[in-house]
Amino acid sequence: MVLALTGELDLDSAPVLASVLRQPENADSARLVLDLSGLEFIDSTGISVLVQARQRAGELVLTDLPSSVDRLFTITGIKSQFTIT
Numbered sequence: 001m002v003l004a005l006t007g008e009l010d011l012d013s014a015p016v017l018a019s020v021l022r023q024p025e026n027a028d029s030a031r032l033v034l035d036l037s038g039l040e041f042i043d044s045t046g047i048s049v050l051v052q053a054r055q056r057a058g059e060l061v062l063t064d065l066p067s068s069v070d071r072l073f074t075i076t077g078i079k080s081q082f083t084i085t
Helices: 012-023 045-058 069-077
Strands: 002-009 032-042 060-063
Touching: 002 012, 002 045, 012 045, 032 045, 032 069, 045 060, 045 069
Parallel strands: 002 032, 032 060
Antiparallel strands: none
């Protein structure tokens, strides 16, 4: 399954993504791909949703990280928890 995220992943929108990722047909995916090319901003709430998704998914692949998101993942030390292409 591939999901493309756009806009902001923050306190307001993170619960929506979390809900989608917890749906039975998505939660049991062996491989989940999140296209982050349209992501303009992510806060700690958004990061938390991604980390939780990674813990549940067999494999979580993040693609096309914007430079600001890549930098944040590097600074926080969570970049190594994901497969990034």
